[in-house]
Amino acid sequence: MRRIIILGSTGSIGRQALEVIAANPDRFEVVGLSAGSNREAMDAQAEAFGIEFTALGAEESQQLVRDVEADVVLNAITGSVGLGPTLAALETGATLALANKESLIVGGDLVTKLAKPGQLVPVDSEHSAIAQALRSGEHHEVRRLVLTASGGPFRGRSRESLASVTPQEALAHPTWDMGRVITTNSSTLVNKGLEVIEAHLLFGVSYDRIDVVVHPQSYVHSMVEFVDGSTIAQASPPSMKIPIALGLDWPHRVGGVGAPIDWTVASEWTFEPVDNEAFPALLLAKQVGMAGGTYPAVYNAANEQAVDAFHDGRIGYLDILDIVERVVDQHEAPSDGLTLESLAEAERWARARADSLTL
Ligand SMILES: NC(=O)C1=CN([C@@H]2O[C@H](COP(=O)(O)OP(=O)(O)OC[C@H]3O[C@@H](n4cnc5c(N)ncnc54)[C@H](OP(=O)(O)O)[C@@H]3O)[C@@H](O)[C@H]2O)C=CC1
Ligand SMILES: CC(=O)[C@@H](O)[C@H](O)COP(=O)(O)O
Numbered sequence: 075m076r077r078i079i080i081l082g083s084t085g086s087i088g089r090q091a092l093e094v095i096a097a098n099p100d101r102f103e104v105v106g107l108s109a110g111s112n113r114e115a116m117d118a119q120a121e122a123f124g125i126e127f128t129a130l131g132a133e134e135s136q137q138l139v140r141d142v143e144a145d146v147v148l149n150a151i152t153g154s155v156g157l158g159p160t161l162a163a164l165e166t167g168a169t170l171a172l173a174n175k176e177s178l179i180v181g182g183d184l185v186t187k188l189a190k191p192g193q194l195v196p197v198d199s200e201h202s203a204i205a206q207a208l209r210s211g212e213h214h215e216v217r218r219l220v221l222t223a224s225g226g227p228f229r230g231r232s233r234e235s236l237a238s239v240t241p242q243e244a245l246a247h248p249t250w251d252m253g254r255v256i257t258t259n260s261s262t263l264v265n266k267g268l269e270v271i272e273a274h275l276l277f278g279v280s281y282d283r284i285d286v287v288v289h290p291q292s293y294v295h296s297m298v299e300f301v302d303g304s305t306i307a308q309a310s311p312p313s314m315k316i317p318i319a320l321g322l323d324w325p326h327r328v329g330g331v332g333a334p335i336d337w338t339v340a341s342e343w344t345f346e347p348v349d350n351e352a353f354p355a356l357l358l359a360k361q362v363g364m365a366g367g368t369y370p371a372v373y374n375a376a377n378e379q380a381v382d383a384f385h386d387g388r389i390g391y392l393d394i395l396d397i398v399e400r401v402v403d404q405h406e407a408p409s410d411g412l413t414l415e416s417l418a419e420a421e422r423w424a425r426a427r428a429d430s431l432t433l
C-alpha cells in the first residue's frame with residue numbers, strides 16, 4: 075500500500091489522480107491534499123476520501139509534505155510556485171511523482187542534485203514515455219530523444235494570422251483536456267520548449283540530441299532512438315491516467331487505468347516538422363536551456379505573467395512570445411550562478427519586467 079500526498083488535488087492532474095486511487099484502494103491510500111485557493115473543492119475531496127491533512131497555497135503545501143509521512147508526493151501544482159514543495163518532497167526521501175514541470179525547469183541543478191537515483195519520476199506524458207522506452211537500453215546506447223507535440227489548436231497557421239486569436243481559441247486544445255496555463259502554453263509551443271529543458275534535466279541528454287516532431291493525434295507520446303537505428307515509442311490513446319498511475323506506483327503498471335489502442339479501426343498517425351517561424355517558443359527555450367543558470371526561470375516567469383495578461387485581455391496573443399523574448403534578452407545572469415536566492419531574485423525581476431511590458 076503506497077501512501078500518497080497530492081499537491082494541486084483540485085486541478086486536472088490532481089482530480090485524475092484521485093480517480094486512479096479511488097479505483098485501486100488496495101494499492102494506494104491518500105494521506106494529504108493541497109490546493110491553491112479552492113478550499114471548497116479540496117474539502118469535498120478530503121471528506122470523500124477521509125483525509126485528515128490538507129493545505130492551501132505553496133507554503134502550506136511544503137509544510138504538509140514535511141509533516142505527513144508519505145511514500146509518494148504527486149506535485150500537480152501549476153507554475154514555478156511549485157519549486158518549494160518539490161524541494162521539500164525530495165528532502166523527505168519520498169518518491170516525487172512530478173507533473174509540475176516548472177519546478178524542475180526553474181530549479182535545474184538545485185532539484186536534480188537533491189534527487190536520489192530513482193526518486194524523481196516524471197508524470198508529464200512525453201517524459202513518462204521516454205522513461206518507459208529507456209527501460210529497453212543502456213544510457214550510452216541512446217542516440218537521441220524525440221518528443222512529440224500535438225501542434226496545438228493553431229497548427230498550420232502563419233504567425234501573422236495569429237494576431238487576433240482569442241483566449242477561448244487558445245484554450246481549445248485538439249487532444250488534451252488540461253488546466254489553463256498548460257493549455258495556453260501548448261498553443262504557443264512554450265509547453266514543448268519547457269519539455270525540452272525538462273527532458274535534458276531528467277535524462278541528461280544534450281540539447282543537440284533532443285528533437286521535437288509534431289504528431290497531431292497525440293497517440294505516440296515520445297520516442298527514444300538508439301545507436302543501432304532502432305526507435306522505441308510509447309503509444310496509447312491520449313490519457314494522463316497512464317503516466318499518473320506509473321508515477322504513483324513506478325515501476326509497476328496499474329491494470330485497467332487506460333483504454334488501449336483499438337487496432338481494428340482504420341486510423342492514421344502523422345508526423346511533421348515544427349514550424350519555428352510561426353512558433354518561435356521552442357528555439358528560444360533551447361537557447362535558454364543551453365544558457366542554463368537563471369535563464370530558464372526567467373523564460374518561465376515572463377511567460378506566466380504574459381499568459382495571465384493575455385487571459386485578462388491586457389495583451390494580444392503574439393505579445394506573449396514578444397514579451398518572453400524581450401525579458402530573456404534583457405536578463406543578466408547573476409554573478410553567483412544558480413542559488414535559491416539568485417533564482418528568487420531573477421524570477422522577481424522577470425515578473426516585474428514582463429508586467430511592465432503588459433501595461
Ligand atoms: N493537465 C495535464 O494533462 C498535464 C499537466 N501537466 C502539468 O501538471 C501541472 C498541473 O497542471 P493542471 O492539472 O493541468 O493544472 P490545473 O490548473 O488544472 O490545476 C492546478 C492545481 O494547482 C493548484 N495550485 C495553483 N496554485 C497553487 C499554489 N500557489 N499552491 C498550491 N496549489 C496551487 C490549483 O489549486 P486551485 O484549484 O485552488 O486553484 C490546482 O489544484 C502543471 O505543471 C502542468 O504543466 C503536465 C502534463 C499534462
Ligand atoms: C499531456 C501532456 O503531457 C501535455 O504536456 C501535452 O503534451 C500537451 O500537448 P502539446 O503536445 O500540445 O504541448
Ligand SMILES: [Mn+2]
Binds near residue numbers: 199200
Ligand atoms: Mn507534456
